[in-house]
Amino acid sequence: MEYPVGIGEFRVAVAPGILVTRGLGSCVGVILYDADVRLGGLAHIMLPNSRDFLSFNNPYKFADLAIPAIIAEMRTRGARMLRARLVGGARMFANGVTRAGFDIGDRNAVQAKLMLGSLAVPVVGEDLGGSVGRTVLLDIALGRVMVRTVGHGEKTL
Numbered sequence: 001m002e003y004p005v006g007i008g009e010f011r012v013a014v015a016p017g018i019l020v021t022r023g024l025g026s027c028v029g030v031i032l033y034d035a036d037v038r039l040g041g042l043a044h045i046m047l048p049n050s051r052d053f054l055s056f057n058n059p060y061k062f063a064d065l066a067i068p069a070i071i072a073e074m075r076t077r078g079a080r081m082l083r084a085r086l087v088g089g090a091r092m093f094a095n096g097v098t099r100a101g102f103d104i105g106d107r108n109a110v111q112a113k114l115m116l117g118s119l120a121v122p123v124v125g126e127d128l129g130g131s132v133g134r135t136v137l138l139d140i141a142l143g144r145v146m147v148r149t150v151g152h153g154e155k156t157l
Contacts, residue, residue: 001016001017001018002017002018002020003017003018003019003020004020004021004022005019005020005021005029005042005043005044006021006044007023007027007044007046007061008044008046008058008060008061008066009043009044009060010030010041010042010043010044010060010066010069010070010073011041011042012039012040012041012070012073012074012077013039013040013041013140014037014038014039014040014077014140015038015039015040015140015141016140016141017040017140017141018137018138018139018140019031019040019041019042019137019138019140020042020135020136020137020138021042021044021135021136022135023133023135024044024087024088024090024133024134024135024136025088025090025092025105025133025134026088026089026090026091026092026104026105026108027044027045027046027088027089027105027108028045028063028086028087028088028089028105028108028109028112028128029042029043029044029045029086029087029088029134029136030042030043030045030063030066030067030070030084030086030112030116031084031085031086031087031136031138031145032070032071032074032079032082032083032084032121033082033083033084033085033138033140033143033145034074034078034079034080034081034082034083035081035083035143036080036081037077037078037079037080038140038141038143039074039077039078039079039140040138040140040143041070041071041073041074042136042138043060043066043067043070045061045062045063045066045067045108045112046061046062046108047061047062047063047104047108048062048063048064048104048107048108048110048111048112049062049063049064049107049111050062050064050065051064063108063111063112063115064111064115067112067115067116067119068115068119071119071121082121083121083122083124084116084121084122084123084124085123085124085125085126085127085145085157086109086112086113086123086125086126086127086128087126087127087128087134087136087145087147087157088105088108088109088127088128088134088136089105089106089108089109089128089129090105090128090129090130090131090132090133090134091103091105091106091129091130091131092105092131092133105128105129106129109126109128109129125145125157126157127147127149127155127157130149132149132150132151132152133149133150134147134148134149134150135147135148136148136157144156145157
């Protein structure tokens with residue numbers, strides 16, 4: 001069964017099944033997995049930091065809120081040895097994004113790494129940056145992460 005994860009969403013599922021998110025441009029997919037309990041999680045992060053906004057209606061589009069929430073959910077469901085992979089964080093608009101702090105893809109990736117580090121979850125693989133969109137799939141039974149990149153095919157991460 002395939003479980004889709006949209007922008008600003010996260011989902012946790014047990015094997016068998018495949019978690020998938022599409023349209024990762026500057027967004028970052030945070031893929032979490034615990035091999036011992038065959039539990040997977042996927043968050044589609046849109047923005048790095050909720051503190052940059054006075055108000056918002058979806059906390060899960062922010063790395064600083066979604067990552068602790070998905071980790072808490074996974075730990076509630078038995079995860080103890082989480083490992084993370086990160087996908088996305090592209091620079092989708094080449095014109096004018098070289099100004100300091102404006103590259104949202106890079107900022108998303110940096111914040112995701114900071115949050116995971118602060119929560120003692122190691123990043124064991126990444127496919128970040130560039131200027132093309134990606135789709136990511138987590139086969140929960142195998143713990144295998146597949147990344148499909150526009151114009152570049154598919155690879156295992």
